[in-house]
Amino acid sequence: MSRYEEDLWIITRDNLVALMEVFIKTREVIAPVRGHGEEVIFYPIESIEDVAWDWQYVNAVLPPKRFFLPQTEVMFEYRYDNGYKITPRYDDRVRMIFGIRPCDVNALVFLDRFFGGGSLSKKSPDEEPLFPDSHYIKRRANTFIIAFGCHQPGENCFCVCCDGGPFLEEDYDLQLTSMNGDYAVEVGSARGLKIIYGNEHFFHMASSDEVKELERIKEDALNKFGDTCAYVSKAIRRVTEAKVDDSLWEKLAERCLDCGGCSYVCPTCCCYNIVDIPLSEKSGIRTRTWDSCAFAGFTRIAGGEILRSDKKDRLKRRFFHKLSYQYIEKNKRHGCVGCGRCITTCLGDINMPSVVEAIRKQKVTVQAAATLRHEEEI
Amino acid sequence: MKDVLTTCAFCGCGCGLYLQIEKGYVTGVTPSRRHPVSRGRLCARGWHIYEFVHHPDRLKKPLIREGGAFRKTSWREALEVAARKIIGIKDKYGSDSIGVIASAKCTNEDNFVLMKFCRASLGTNNIDNGASLYDSATCPGLMQSLGFGASTNSLNELEDTEVILAAGTDTTQTHPQVASRITRAVSRGTKLIVIDPQKTQISNFANVHLRLKPGTYVGLINGLIHVILKDRLINEEDVFRATSNLDSLKKMVEKYTPDYVAEVCDVSGSDLKKAARLFAGTGRAMMVYSTGVTGQAAGKDNVCALANLALLCGHLDGPHNGIVALQEQNNALGAADMGALPGFYSGYQRVDSETEKARFESEWNTRLPARPGLSILEMLSPGRLKALYIMGENPLITAPDVGLISETLKGLEFLVVQDIFLTETAEFADIVLPAASFAEEDGTFTSIERRVQRVRAGVSPPGEALPDWKIITEVSNRIGYRMNYDSPVQVMEEISHLTPIYEGISYERLDEEWGLQWPCPDKEHPGTAVLRRDFSAGVKITFPLIEQNGRGKEHFTPVEDIPLVEPPDEEYPFTLTTGSLYWHWHSGTMTRRSATLSREYPDVFAAINPEDAEQLGIRKNQRIRIISKRGEMETAAMVTDRVQVKTVFIPQHYKNTASKVLLNPSNFANGKAPEMLCAVRIEPVMKL
């Protein structure tokens, strides 16, 4: 356990509601709310009533990534008036994400390393990336994270195989775990502690029994997740060593419908396109929009040629990026946190667990072995 | 920031998605996870449907033609001029000199109000919708056989059926949710029969791929029926009892022996028999078909033939057993449901039925014309009409023979187009009225599984644009026929009041559910997932043809194969086919303005088989010329074995493309469905 502060606190449900009422007045609070039907989506709330309290929710279809890297984001405005004038646009809303799951927090830590500004995270390396992304960093720095530990896996969850959950050990501000109708509160950062001290009347220190209870709850939860797909490491090895035969990607390609959904719902995917939108003859905006390596046009170069025109190459690319050791070294972890969203969203039922399983089962064929020899020769 | 649940407008599947709204802009979409169609999944079109919404080209003010150019004008002037001109033409030439084209892309409410405008305000039945250009066959084809012109079953049933027969549909491109269900079904053990000249992504999984010659569906399906009867793959007596006209079907298919089919369709007898055994040898089978089947002069015959086959094998019988017609446009079914058809009011009530006409006359407080009006092809034929009112359709791209259509549009005395962009068609207009897009309008769409669902406005229309229904009421009021709707809710109230199959549908109910599948005859009715002729037992709904023929049973409609309108010959040895790409939709007005979607295929191309390419000395991306009897076009070659030898495929979404060289214009005269096939020859622009 490497919490920012070792003490465990308890807050009652009523006090939590009261505390949230305070937050709602001072910042944008994003929480799981009911969409249409029984659907849960992450959404800025206007009243505490909106929160889907009794959630047995599996993760919302879109990860909270959208609040840090929206599907469309304005980067700057330009205007021509005897010369161009450019005005950057930043989103400096003060925000809180309430009820974010550990897998999604781990994904944010991944993005922090990639875009820079990962000062919230103790795991993050000290070095900033070469070109820190000020748009992401501003949003991230202004967002307070109240995570919720997971008691109960959703139907597609496999975080335990991916070091993604079901509880966080660090990288949060506060982590809440439902416990006998109240909530155990772990403190993960200085600003988390500040919230506790600033609202001390809402919290009380946990008794030693309650500390033990939390440990028991966490252990129980872990058991419920089981070891559903512990083969990620084998897949990593095979992908890294180029031991996966192309026939596997060809087979998967037959099912892939190029929708890009895998990238869009993945909490660690963050490729984007840059698109200018003129608003008048003399003014307009530059935006960035989500993009996906699943699209052939993603690799279109000047003159029209497409470099990964073959669908199997695009799939291979995606899983190389997620699983190869070369990227693990770069990103300090592999690119999957086990949230299970790709299982929900893929029209062809291609997803991390099924691909990992297919890689594991595939016999190393003559062709793959040959590739390997070739690599060794170099 | 808010998320607004609405219905995707980029195909007929009807996915549920949330528009993400930020400061008055749509900034993204989220698929609905609980929605029965999307189930947390969207295709590339769905994921990027918002990208066109704020495009700078959106129409923001009415335009009026002045000399050769458009001038921006006020609503007041545009509406007054439109009304004055329409009244003038009506007085001078009569009501039937005016035609109305409704849109399979607009909402039910838009279409209903336009239908009312056409019949009650203009006094003509000259109304048809854009889907009639290539999806027209489904409605009359299925109606003739089953008594109703829509899919019998729902999409999710595909996953649990035993055999799927997919005819003339590149499903992964046009209806990804259907393709997704087919792939999943196959991985669970469902057998798949594909009938298509092209190799498609789903044909990879097919147990049998009957790669017939383009346009020979009737011959092939009759061949299947022949084999099924000859080899006694079904219990004929049961079929005889449950249906009518089996004898004449039997007689007619006698000549469709495997040898005959091999000759006409170029499909081997053993494949034919294998397919027949698969399809007849199961208790649960579903059929899906799309524009490959319908986009042909013989489209209606193709649909009838498929219905015969399903009926013969007992595959029109309850869950997981039926036909799903994959119409491409998001509201193709809804537009037809709303009576945007020359012969029907909403709910397929006949304009030439005295009782039905009388009901509408009394409700609308006016006299209505009794004679069915002109079809869209007739209306688009030169010289037929003096004025056209087009809502949200772009026939210059989607209809065949661009030359002929421009001639028609130029020859009109008055053309009004209301649309969201200045389309190729709108460029011919006298008045252009700026309309709201699906993201800016409340209303409903009806999907291919008869699911009536809410469309919800997430943002305001750009500039002064207005919802289509609102524009129409403004014109109608100025013409002198009052329409007073405050909101689409009131339009839906009128629709359900006048339309038995929609009678139980209200916004209140739609908001509670994931839509309702018609027929939904009363407020308690849960909607109809599986539609059978006898669904209405005890309910007052009847379907017109069954009523008319006095048949109580499903009916075989034997159809003979007819040759292509323009078969290939020595001079024009290739068959040109057209169709849709995954990345674009319909006339491309919206998708060509989406940065992500248009990046995939920014330009038109022609796909030819490697064998032909080699013979003609054509390399990948080389410029080639495609020449038909009526014209020629230049484009880049794509070389792929997805297309058959001696065929060439050109996607339909681009300016000045296939439509330029397509179609035998004689089809216009008889009002049949256009044939999206013709004979061409191909040559390289520059010999390398």
Place this chain on the structure above:
Amino acid sequence: MKDVYFPDIAVIDNIRNETGDVKTFTMRFKDPDIQENLTYRSGQFFEVSIFGIGEMPISITTSPSHKGFFELSVKNVGLVSGVLHGLPSGSEVGIRGPFGNGFPYEEVFGKDLLFVGGGIGLAPLRSLINNVLDNRDNFGRVIILYGSRTPGDLVFRDEFKAWEDQPDVSTLVTVDRGDEKWVGNVGVVTTLFPKAGIESKNAVAFVCGPPVMIPFVIKDLLKLGFKEDTIISTLERHMKCGAGKCGHCCIGHKYVCVDGPVFSYREMKAMME
């Protein structure tokens, strides 16, 4: 913190037609401070914005030793380059960068240098060539080999003379297809190799050109005794952000816009895909 996505404004001072579809734009940053403080390496590129249309990566063709302006040679191949080609002198564009790693320079002091260019691929090499020749004493022998499709596609034709005039510099030019006036070599660029008197022993080769050309050149260079480390080339990808973020230029685990676009042949071989 400087926003990496925020372009500075530059003014086009002069436009030179190189060929039918290549123009060289002389530009300077509108803000004199930015222009003054501009430093870059040969082989680095700018992201050039035409506002309302988009951005494209263009390598800097001026030597870093030339101050007060920079030049970009652009082939008209798409939307952004097409609009750029239509701009008159005095127009403003947006510039971000410089991005990319650039060619090794100090690292090749004392070496013989072989430049092999094809088509518009001479643009980044020109920056390096001029930087080398401006500091002539630091380098050994210099050989410049250049080829294009037709005589009309040759860029920087005037400069070959100036290069030749420098001590111990030789240049050879070829075209794939000659015309009636062409009296020079006809054939692909590798046909110049035997005529150039190349010594690979203490040499480094810089290769830039269309993707189809590069493998052939590398093959022949290896035959001449060049090592995988002494063959330096560039990779073409659509670099959208320049900052190693947008993902478009990824190949294997490298981001071409940050880790490249300059790679040794050894590095290129090790990249997967």
